[in-house]
Amino acid sequence: MRIDIMTLFPEMCDTVMSESIIGRARKSGKVEIVCTNIRDFAGNKHNKVDDMPYGGGMGMIMAADPIYNCYKSLFSENEPKPHLIYMSPKGKTLTQQRVVELSKLDRIVLLCGHYEGIDERVIEEIVDEEVSIGDYVLTGGELPALCLADAVCRMLPGVLSDDLCFEEESHFAGLLEHPQYTRPAVWHEKTVPETLLSGNHAEIAKWKRKQSLIITKQRRPEMFEKIKLDKNDIKLLDG
Ligand SMILES: C[S@@+](CC[C@H](N)C(=O)[O-])C[C@H]1O[C@@H](n2cnc3c(N)ncnc32)[C@H](O)[C@@H]1O
Structure with a gap:
């Protein structure tokens, strides 16, 4: 898969995407991540990419042309238009569900806004989808784009040490993950739940499922309501 990030801060994005698991995935060719500077497409002497908003108001707006020309530079006329996410x-x-869907595409392009946002007309012209990472406002789209890219990359085959390890994780199957522990078995007089030390894999699986159900019910009742509980789940919750 190829992920393009269109940004005014390519070094920032490239640095984050060069560390740890995603950095290794890039090095081994499991994912290609290309960060392109929108300012290179400013098309004016001072490399200016923003201007004052029509109708007044606070802050500056990113102009349409640099964004449009930057996007157009990422593919040739013979190539299909890559899916552009603002x-x-x-x-x-x-959501995790949308992350999984996006990870199945060959290519996505992420557009990072800055200042007070971008000219609406370029959104109408080239953007396929607008994605938020939550109901709060950041100074730029770089951190949101990095969150999305990270979440998508870890769904790609071979990026995590075990492709199945995300299946038990929070949100993958509509549940929150059970608590986890590592050595030592006793820490600050707190012990690890006995079942996890038992070596009995069937009992461990039951414990994990039960804890997932309980934690989801407690913390995210609206998620819990959507789970289709089978008779084993009901037995676990009653026990
Ligand atoms: C200061 S914000 C602009 C906010 C805009 N004036 C508004 O009220 O909707 C600048 C840029 O940060 C990015 N951004 C900020 N918060 C975001 C969020 N929660 N999710 C995704 N992108 C965000 C967007 O790319 C946006 O163009």
Whole structure:
């Protein structure tokens, strides 16, 4: 898969995407991440990419042309138009389900806004989808784009040490994950639940499922309501 990030801060994005698991995935060719500077497409002497908003108001707006020309530079006329996502607090909130869907595409382009946002006409012209990472406002789209790119990359085959390890994770199957522990078995007089030390894999699986159900019910009742409980789940919750 290829992920393009269109930004005024390519070094910031590139640095974050060069560390740890995602950095290794890039090095081994499991994902290609290309950060392109929108300012390179300013098309004026002072490399200016923003201007004052029509109708007045606070702050500056990113102009349409640099964004349009930057996007157009990412693919040739013979290539299909890559799916363009504008990171925006006005977009649909990102979910794990959407992350999984996006990870199945060959290519996505992430557009990071800055200042007070971008000219609406370029959104109408080239953007396929607007995505928010939550109901709060950040100074730029870089952190949202990095969140999305990270979440998508870890769904790609071979990026995590075990492709199945995300299946038990929070949100993948509509549940929150059970608590986890590592050595030592006793820490600050707190012990690890006995079942996890038992070596009995069937009992451990039951314990994990039960804890997931309990924690989801307590913390996210609206998620819990959507789970289709089978008879084993009901037995676990009653026990
Ligand atoms: C200061 S914000 C602009 C907010 C805009 N004036 C509004 O009220 O909707 C600048 C840029 O940060 C990004 N951004 C800020 N918060 C975001 C969020 N919650 N999700 C995704 N992108 C966000 C967007 O790319 C946006 O263009």
